[in-house]
Amino acid sequence: EFLTRENLLCISEVNINPLGKRLIDVIMEDYGENNKIDFQQFIFLLAKFRRAKFKSSVTEFNTRNSKLRFLFDMYDRNHDMKIDRNELLEVLKMMIGGNVHDDQIEMIADHTINELDKDGDKSITFEEFCKTLDRIDADDKMSMKFLS
Structure with a gap:
């Protein structure tokens, strides 16, 4: 399974954020492949935002x-x-x-x-x-x- 740009735009916090599309660009271009991101790639990305x-x-x-x-x-x-x-x-x-x-x-x-x-x-x-x-x-x- 993969997440696509459209999937990420369904997250209301992303969709209403003025930088939402830029955030999705970073996710897809820097962490994903072919405009989609797999579960493991997405988890690695989320790990960045875990409070230490x-x-x-x-x-x-x-x-x-x-x-x-x-x-x-x-x-x-x-x-x-x-x-x-x-x-x-x-x-x-x-x-x-x-x-x-x-x-x-x-x-x-x-x-x-x-x-x-x-x-x-x-x-x-x-x-x-x-x-x-x-x-x-x-x-x-x-x-x-x-x-x-």
Whole structure:
């Protein structure tokens, strides 16, 4: 059995989320094959979002780094290991596009890159991305409670 894009869109939380289609793109393109994901692949993906309450519950799948990598990959869809202006604009437009004029969104993108880009390449590397989120509890913000 496989899950398809259509199956994932049936999850109301995904369907109503402004980044839902982007989330499905990441799932299908980075974790699935041929626009579907099998059960084992889906479980490995879900493992990223398991809360690590104790050091003993941290695995290679649910580390802070793996959660931040997943979040970074929501932006970096060409997989060049950096978020460029166009990739940032795409996500910003998904999140706030209907409420804010394009000129303002472009200003937000430019300001964000100027603030986060430490090496001057006009993009955000994974290291720069992580540094910005140092004060954020990624385990809390990017975790789901699973029944145990």
